[in-house]
Amino acid sequence: MSGQTYDDNNIFAKILRGEIPCHKVYEDDDTLAFMDVMPQAPGHLLVVPKSQSRNLLDADPAALSKTIPVVQKLAKAAKEAFDADGIFIAQFNEPAAGQTVYHLHFHVIPRREGEPLRPHSGKMEDGDILKTNAEKIRAAL
Numbered sequence: 684m685s686g687q688t689y690d691d692n693n694i695f696a697k698i699l700r701g702e703i704p705c706h707k708v709y710e711d712d713d714t715l716a717f718m719d720v721m722p723q724a725p726g727h728l729l730v731v732p733k734s735q736s737r738n739l740l741d742a743d744p745a746a747l748s749k750t751i752p753v754v755q756k757l758a759k760a761a762k763e764a765f766d767a768d769g770i771f772i773a774q775f776n777e778p779a780a781g782q783t784v785y786h787l788h789f790h791v792i793p794r795r796e797g798e799p800l801r802p803h804s805g806k807m808e809d810g811d812i813l814k815t816n817a818e819k820i821r822a823a824l
């Protein structure tokens with residue numbers, strides 16, 4: 684692996700270019716949010732800056748300053764939509780930390796008391812369920 688460089692063939696770059704589909708929750712000039720296809724809990728979504736960086740370590744702070752308010756907005760919407768007790772925000776940097784897609788993204792995961800998280804990058808969710816969950820979050824925005 685080439686290490687620390689950005690490869691624009693990663694799956695989120697393809698989603699940002701519209702080359703592969705996603706269940707979109709939110710979009711503005713700088714940010715896209717969509718459902719994670721292997722959710723760790725119902726309502727698990729990803730917030731992705733449109734500007735290119737591998738992860739947090741090489742990101743432009745100016746891009747981060749636009750992304751974090753969107754993470755907050757979607758955390759609140761997901762909490763309401765899923766009647767969650769809490770929201771887990773996760774962000775992995777490099778393989779040793781669990782990163783598997785090399786375009787910066789923030790996981791927004793609704794949590795409910797007593798419900799364990801499913802494994803990271805575990806089982807693919809049914810498309811109809813992802814569509815319904817995206818609509819629920821959009822309705823809470």
Ligand code: 5GP
Binds near residue numbers: 782803804805
């Ligand atoms: P990472 O380990 O890089 O933080 O997590 C990448 C996330 O992207 C995982 O939670 C995984 O389920 C999700 N993912 C992988 N491929 C796709 C895809 O093609 N579409 C969507 N929407 N999510 C994906």
